[in-house]
Amino acid sequence: MKYVYVGKEVVSDSLKARAEKKLGKLDRYFSRDAEALIRFRQQRGGRNIAEITVSVDGLILRAEENSNDMYLSIDRAVDKLESQIRRYRTKMGKHLRDPKPEAPEEVVEPVYEEVNFDVVRTKKFAVKPMDVDDAITQMELLGHNFFLFLNAETDSMCVLYRRNDGSYGLLVPEI
Numbered sequence: 211m212k213y214v215y216v217g218k219e220v221v222s223d224s225l226k227a228r229a230e231k232k233l234g235k236l237d238r239y240f241s242r243d244a245e246a247l248i249r250f251r252q253q254r255g256g257r258n259i260a261e262i263t264v265s266v267d268g269l270i271l272r273a274e275e276n277s278n279d280m281y282l283s284i285d286r287a288v289d290k291l292e293s294q295i296r297r298y299r300t301k302m303g304k305h306l307r308d309p310k311p312e313a314p315e316e317v318v319e320p321v322y323e324e325v326n327f328d329v330v331r332t333k334k335f336a337v338k339p340m341d342v343d344d345a346i347t348q349m350e351l352l353g354h355n356f357f358l359f360l361n362a363e364t365d366s367m368c369v370l371y372r373r374n375d376g377s378y379g380l381l382v383p384e385i
Contacts, residue, residue: 217250232288
């Protein structure tokens with residue numbers, strides 16, 4: 211697994227070693243080309259946040275934990291990732307160990323314009339074709355209430371979202 215660390219004045223060799231040791235026990239679930247993005251942040255009041263995002267073959271797993279101790283935050287985040295993997299192992303089985311050959315991924319680059327609205331965060335992510343069931347699984351793994359994906363059946367961008375009653379909704383554009 212490849213490790214990428216992000217953090218301002220927080221990333222030390224001992225934190226890196228702890229994260230790699232803890233994430234090392236998850237190596238058995240992933241192929242060699244998995245990448246882990248580990249972000250360390252400190253907030254006022256002594257809160258230490260560890261956010262770990264693992265990308266493997268288009269599948270994204272994410273966990274974020276905070277506590278008074280950064281080492282404890284790392285431990286809890288890795289435990290949360292392992293719990294997600296165990297919970298979704300059957301659904302994810304096809305993604306984890308046995309990568310399938312894919313067509314070249316479309317790289318969608320956002321267009322940055324000067325906007326007067328309160329945009330507090332911009333994210334980039336690779337879009338790959340998937341069916342609705344895979345999109346639901348990915349949304350659940352990320353812990354989000356919505357998910358943007360390229361629908362493999364219709365070859366169009368769709369938005370999957372969780373409704374207030376716990377079911378799912380799908381927004382499909384008409385052209």
